[in-house]
Amino acid sequence: MPVTSVEKDPENLTMTIVADFPVPISRLWDAYADPRQIEKFWGPPTYPATFTRHDLYPGGRSEYYMTGPEGDRSAGYWEYLAVEKGHSFEVLDGFAGEDGQPNEQMPSMRMVFTFEETAEGSRLTTITYFNSAEELEQLLEMGMEEGTRAAMAQIDDVLTDLRSFAADRATEAQLLSDTQVRVSRVIRGTPQQVWDAHHAPELLQRWLLGPDGWQFTNCQVATEAGQTYRYAWADANGENGFALTGEVRESQPPHREVTTEAMEGIDGPPTLNEQTLTPVEGGTLLSLVITYDSKELRDTVLATGMTEGMEISYSRLEKVLAA
Known part of the structure; x- marks a missing residue:
């Protein structure tokens, strides 16, 4: 499993997840930049994600939904606040309604994804910033930590699948x-x-x-x-x-x-x-x-x-x- 640590800090309203991978940074970055790849691991195994929009650049936006075993859907979006290609990106992460618009009844959060080189390959550190202790507790009770662990456990299979996403693949x-x-x-x-x-x-x-x-x-x-x-x-x-x-x-x-x-x-x-x-x-x-x-x-x-x-x-x- 790639997740090596999860640290919750109620005082600073953050949750930090560290995951290590035996691949170069460029390979890990591409897994997040390519909608074909990120949708293979962003949702937990029982709630796979479908990205209908994925614009990884400052001011861009991603829109996705996760489909449950009974056909139920949970939608979300990212608004990109900053992007440093190959190194980091920062998003406003929120829930969306059936029309794809932000669900104002649910909390949103800021997330920073940082990619670093290690002796064994690469490391991804994800820090989630919550607006209040109540929102942090609410999302943890909804299974945010467990869902993230289950989702990230799928990344290894995507990273080793080089052929499916190679530059010489046809349309x-x-x-x-x-x-x-x-x-x-x-x-x-x-x-x-x-x-x-x-x-x-x-x-x-x-x-x-x-x-x-x-x-x-x-x-x-x-x-x-x-x-x-x-x-x-x-x-x-x-x-x-x-x-x-x-x-x-x-x-x-x-x-x-x-x-x-x-x-x-x-x-x-x-x-x-x-x-x-x-x-x-x-x-x-x-x-x-x-x-x-x-x-x-x-x-x-x-x-x-x-x-x-x-x-x-x-x-x-x-x-x-x-x-």
Whole structure:
């Protein structure tokens, strides 16, 4: 078990948990930075977590829920107060309601995660700061210490699973709910480079092409919230054209962008696309959460070979960045 000590200090309203791991700091950090990995251990074994948002940068936000054996859910969120890549991050940790908004009836707390190198590998020290002795006691009675121990006992399996999260893995799609899919791919490049490649027309037209031989016929890029974009393509003969259009809802370069997306000429509500770029070992983790209007639409789009098509484009993107 990685937890080596738990110290509760009612006088200073803190609880300090120390855990040691036989891996480098970078590997441990990535386990917390990657939503695919942290959701494998953030919740206890009987209450696994699903992260629908995970923005590890100052001012960013994470949103997750834990699902119990009877299908019951408990939601939470993090607001990032400070981040020092590879060394520490500080969050405001709180409970959330079914709508994802903070549950004001439940206490929130400040948590500081510090990563250090040791002779055997790395150490994670987590200090939780409570607002009052009553809140500390309330959360301990709810099983916070036991739940944390049980959750962290799962980290070792994640840390040894190098292949599932390696930089040379192809694009993968993970079902988060009946209407949400998370697409993940590590791109060899910095977040700024990947961001620029999504917003500079001269770069975008070199990689976002789909099958070989296809070409852009229109590339109107949006870079700020409220702006609209339009991308249109045709095959090598200039035929079978189609276009995607949408609007930028949020823009926080070079980390997060939220857009809508719809196929031109097709009736129906657009998807909501939430893209986050996070630096990890080997490059930048591109995490794209797509929300569809229905399960049927989600399944129809996935059945078209969407994931495979995205891998072709992302592979081409890496070549553009390398050049």
